[in-house]
Amino acid sequence: MPDLFYNFIPLIFGVLSLIILILYLKEYNLRKRSQNLSDQLLEQTQQKGYQILHQAVKQAQDILSTAELEGIKIVAGSKISAGKLDQQYEKKITQSIQTSQDALSQETQSARQTLQAQEAEFSKFLDDLKKRASQMDSQTQQTAQQRINQLFEQFEGRLSNFLVKTESQTTQSIELELKSARQLIDTYKNQQLALIDENIIAMMEQTLSIVLAKKLSLKDQLDLVYEALEKAKVEKFIT
Amino acid sequence: MNDQIFKIILTNTYTLAQLKKRVRVLKDYLISQLFNESRPSLNEKDLAYLRSLEPSFYQQFNKDNLYPIFADLEKRISQFIPLYLYLPFETDDQVTSQIGLFIQKTYGKLILFDVKYDPALIAGCSISWQGIYRDYSLRKKIEDRKQEILSILKGFLK
Numbered sequence: 069m070p071d072l073f074y075n076f077i078p079l080i081f082g083v084l085s086l087i088i089l090i091l092y093l094k095e096y097n098l099r100k101r102s103q104n105l106s107d108q109l110l111e112q113t114q115q116k117g118y119q120i121l122h123q124a125v126k127q128a129q130d131i132l133s134t135a136e137l138e139g140i141k142i143v144a145g146s147k148i149s150a151g152k153l154d155q156q157y158e159k160k161i162t163q164s165i166q167t168s169q170d171a172l173s174q175e176t177q178s179a180r181q182t183l184q185a186q187e188a189e190f191s192k193f194l195d196d197l198k199k200r201a202s203q204m205d206s207q208t209q210q211t212a213q214q215r216i217n218q219l220f221e222q223f224e225g226r227l228s229n230f231l232v233k234t235e236s237q238t239t240q241s242i243e244l245e246l247k248s249a250r251q252l253i254d255t256y257k258n259q260q261l262a263l264i265d266e267n268i269i270a271m272m273e274q275t276l277s278i279v280l281a282k283k284l285s286l287k288d289q290l291d292l293v294y295e296a297l298e299k300a301k302v303e304k305f306i307t
Numbered sequence: 308m309n310d311q312i313f314k315i316i317l318t319n320t321y322t323l324a325q326l327k328k329r330v331r332v333l334k335d336y337l338i339s340q341l342f343n344e345s346r347p348s349l350n351e352k353d354l355a356y357l358r359s360l361e362p363s364f365y366q367q368f369n370k371d372n373l374y375p376i377f378a379d380l381e382k383r384i385s386q387f388i389p390l391y392l393y394l395p396f397e398t399d400d401q402v403t404s405q406i407g408l409f410i411q412k413t414y415g416k417l418i419l420f421d422v423k424y425d426p427a428l429i430a431g432c433s434i435s436w437q438g439i440y441r442d443y444s445l446r447k448k449i450e451d452r453k454q455e456i457l458s459i460l461k462g463f464l465k
Contacts, residue, residue: 265453265457268457268460269449269450269453269456269457272449272456273427273429273446273449276429276430276445276449277395277426277427277429280429280430280445281395281396281426284430286396286402288430289394289395289396289430290402290405290406292430292431292432292445293392293394293406293431293432294409294413295431295443296431296432296433296434296443296444297409297410297413297432297434298413299443300434300436300441300443301413301414303441305434305436305439305441306390306414306418306434306436
């Protein structure tokens, strides 16, 4: 059964292709025919359009000429009524202008008065401001002067104190240095004098030793020894 | 008996060195005499001292008591504390005798002394007794009056 079906498939396709081809050709003929018809219709419509347009132009020219005539009539009529209107309008405008001028004049007057009052007030304010500024300036100057004077006085005082202190310290330092130098000189002088004294005594002792060794007799020497022994007895040195 | 012997030896003896020498010379002499040993070489001074002693003095010694007596004498000598006398001049026996006699006369008792030479003393003497030193010399007097002397000298210089 399926084999039979498979055998008919190309046949089916062939029939379908033929039908499609026939349909296509039929459609093509239809379209071609409708196109020709539409071209004819278009041409007819164009002709009709041209005719309508021609008629329209003709009617428009008629209307225009009619309108021109009507316009000339209206303009002539309106010129008469316009003169009246102009007079009224001018009158109204003049009145309005006068009213406006009056109002404006009043407003200007009022504004001027207000402005003058404000100017006077502002002038007064400026005067006050100037006065205050002047007062503040003088006060500031005075305060600054006082402050400067005070600073100068303080600086002068401090400088004076510093100078006195420095002078005192310098004097003390110099005095100490001088004292130290004097002490050093005195010490050195005393040492040297003591050394000289020692040398003098040593020289004297040496001289006496040499001289007395020659000049003192044995008896004299013994007498001095006896004297020493007696002195030791008096002092109870030898018991 | 030893006291008597020691007293005789100390007669006319003034210095510790002199005492020691005399005891040694006497001992050597007595040993040579009692034990027939060779006589020690003695100088004139030693011989004079030996001759100055009485014969009875020598009779107190014999072979038995010689060494004990001298041992005792040496012990007594070692217990002596001498007086040191510093002198600026050199001395001999005569000078030391004179000084010894003066000390005995002044202090009324026997004080043995030792002499030491110190030329820096200039004149006078210094004494050391039982570890204490005192200067009685001219040097000490100059030291004591140094300022006075210097002021006099400076017065001269001005």
